[in-house]
Amino acid sequence: MTDVFDILSQDHRAVEVLLRELATTSADAGPLGEKLVMEESRHEAAEEQHFWPTVRERVPDGDRLADRALSQEDEGKAVLDDLRKAEPGSNEFTQLVSKFTQAGRAHIAFEENEVWPSLRSVLTSEERQELGQKIERAKEAGPTRPHPNTPSSSGAQKTAGAAAAVADKAMDKLTGRGKK
């Protein structure tokens, strides 16, 4: 099952679950926050490499949609980068979670309601599978930190983003991050 919309939708639902958990539990705030940062970093980097270039190419008005989404993703990355550095359970942490929750929900709604229907209508089912496969692969190889200073253009994500992803994984291995 590699339909692009199924894969992205699973990711979105997983993020929503994490956000709900973060809003209700304080005990696991650290590991939950870490998981959110890792999942989101992979998801958005994969979209930046493969999803938005396809939207630009295939959807009439795709450039406008992609530009708006990328600016939302950049904003989200900046918040997650602050969250990653904040003390779990602190006021700052809680405020950043609620800031990300608002922005993240708006971003998911924008993608699902304003972008997906147009893209769905122009892709064949084979193309949906192919794009899904590319996104899955990019997620596996993707960064686990937000990297707000790496440009979100697809070219930059494939070069600078890929190098950052390798460094992230080496550091995760060293610290056992994301294993809890």
Ligand SMILES: [Fe+2]
């Ligand atoms: Fe996104």
Ligand SMILES: [Fe+2]
């Ligand atoms: Fe998304």
